[in-house]
Amino acid sequence: MSYQADHDAPVSMLSLKEKYFPQLTEKEAKYAHFMSKASHAGTRVVLRQVSHESECIFDLVLTIHHSLRGTYDTIALAPTEIQYYLEYVSQFLNNLGNFKSFGDVKFVPRCKIDSFKAIADVASIDLEQPIESLNPNGYPNVVLPYRTIAELIEQGVYYVDEQSSLLGYTADGYTSSYYLGEGISLDDMKLLKEQVFAAYGILPENTRIYKKSKNEFIILVSSYETENTLDYYPKEPFTLTDGSSVEFKFGDHTREMKKIAHYLEEAKKYAANETQMKMLDEYVKHFLSGSSQAHKEAQKYWVKDISPVIETNIGFIETYREPSGIIGEYESLVAIQNKERTKKFAEMVSRAEEFISKLPWSLEYEKPKFNPPDFTSLEVLTFTGSGIPAGINIPNYDDVRLNIGFKNVSLGNILSASAKASAKHPPTFILPEDRPLFEKYQSESFEVQVGIHELLGHGSGKLLSETKDGFNFDKTNPPLGLDGKPVTTYYKLGETWGSKFGQLAGAFEECRAEVIAMYLITDRKLLSIFGFTEKEDQDSIIYAGFLQMARAGLLALEFWDPKTKKWGQPHMQARFSIMKTFLNHSSDTNFLQIVFDEKKPNDLHIKMNKDLIETVGHECIKDYLHHLHIYKCSADVEKGSAYFVERSTVSDDLAKLRDTVVAKRLPRRQFIQANSEIIDGNVVLHEYEETPMGMIHSFIEREV
Secondary structure (H helix, E strand, C coil): CCCECCCCCCEEECCCCCCCHHHCCHHHHHHHHHHHHHHHCCHHHHHHHHCCCHHHHHHHHHHHHHHHCCCCCCCCCCHHHHHHHHHHHHHHHHHCCCECCCCCEECECCCCHHHHHHHHHHCCCCCCCEHHHHCCCCCCCCCCCCCEHHHHHHHHHCCCCCCCCEECCHHHCCECCCEEECCCCHHHHHHHHHHHHHHHCCCCCCEEEEEEECCEEEEEEECCCCCCCCCCCCCCCEECCCCCEEEEEEEECHHHHHHHHHHHHHHHCCCCCHHHHHHHHHHHHHHHHCCHHHHHHHHHHHHHCCCCCEEEEEEECCCCCCCCCCCCCEEEEEEEECHHHHHHHHHHHHCHHHHHCCCCCCHHHCCCCCCCCEEEEEEEEEEECCCCCCEEEECCCHHHHHHCCCEEEEEHHHHHHHHHHHHHCCCCCECCCCHHHHHHHHHHHHHHHHHHHHHHHCCCCCCCEEECCEECCCCCCCCECCCCCECCCCECCCCCHHHHHHHHHHHHHHHHHHHHHHHHCCCHHHHHHCCCCCHHHHHHHHHHHHHHHHHHHHHHHHHEECCCCEECCHHHHHHHHHHHHHHHCCCCCCCEEEEECCCCCCCEEEEECHHHHHHHHHHHHHHHHHHHHHHHHCCCHHHHHHHHHHHCCCCHHHHCCHHHHHHCCCCCCEEECCEEEEECCEEEEECCCCCHHHHHHHHHCCCC
């Protein structure tokens, strides 16, 4: 496995200065400004969640740049060495840490370690100084195995091995800074899930786990307040059935929580309506006190804030990177609505029930009434987190989604950046005869796919559950399962999708949503909503969509470790399983083939029979979707997990393709975000050149 940072990665400025920001009123611009400040105030939280050394590296590279005043051309090193260093820093800042946000693998500079040290030396940094000298605020709740800046470079920046360079349970030798102290195992997290979080009705998203000793756990709660002021959190240590003691400790990330709450209070002065003000009140309560319920209340108001000009969301949201799948990464979005694109999504929302009714399961597995969500296309101003998705469907609280609703957002300038990246680095593994069509329709097809994925994928389905009032299904006459007999499994009181399916939940659900996108992208009524009314255009969108998914499944092999058999990215595990379904579970082997190039024996091509997409392809997708959906809705963990693991297991013949996939890997695009400041009462936006230097400059001008 190559751990080296990307070379010549496409860098895109998320530019809003010319078209979108000038459309805002003064009030809207100030609301966006302070919400962005709140967002960036959590930058260090993300760094601490990625790896224990990431925050120290962050301070080191920014100190170097500040000391050099952005000038590197006087350093007595080969230009390529300096370029490799800058590319590492740019990728690090883009990922907010030294692990790839898409892949969960550590990356290291391409430049020599002596070159890195030489650059630090020219910046007048004493490498023998303790790492604490990089930050006057210190590094709370971080215990590193090295002391000096030199050791930080040698071990934190450059050291890799097959275990610690992957995210996972620390008891198994992997890395996770959601965990501190002694190594934490799967069994440890099962114990805490069942006997602490579920038993006390505490949401774990804003926590970290410190294992003080073999039978002693301290649960760190993110909050400004260092004392427990919440009635439903135990105030004293308590004992579990295995004899382990557990204690809640408040005040994790206290400095950042205070800053976030401060800027949210400032934003409240410019809120558009009372709903936004109530939402911000609950957010402030959440960040100050640590109350997980306050965050849930904030999300309820957020769902009710329909189609705002400035869309935001903030909190500990996605749980993909924590090994047990229950603790969330800090994430914050600030974006401006793209009204033209939003009109397309509004029509799809209004007809959502029509399209959901075409999905291959009975009404018992669907909500009795689909609550039409707010679905908007947004242009991202700020996104604090380890990586920016193309679309978002939140909140992740199952009861909020069921009883109040959810929102879908499509991030327009992220989608359009894909096309720019393709222009710099042509797509691999596409046959020459398919390339013109693929490149012409790739971006538009992806927009359709993301829309279906977020709205109809994540928005469909009902979890058969026990409730405080009984059951949300007919317990005496349950719906039929895949074997034609009534299902016998369901979600018991306190159980959630994430807690039930654990680490597999993220990949499983992303797969279900992706398969729904593949299933419905052939629906020509749906394609007409996006403006594709001519059969030729529709055929091209469908073909590009299926080609894109097959190619993504092939590219996924990069994110699978052949030695540990471990997947490093849930979306790619999902896409690989779909490609494998195309290959091995369709009724015609000619539907999809992966062939070696006769002229270039080390190159591969995807060969798909477009005439079979709407018959053979659609049928195998239908079967796969039916299984995934029923297993999820009925809480059949045993059969569902075995089924999905089999579909996403890399067979020997496909494993042989991995070397070629890795050898032809393209660098992942990076995004530079604008900064805003208030000058003479007006919000001014600062944007930067699309280079690694532009990326670094944007962080230098940002208060974090």
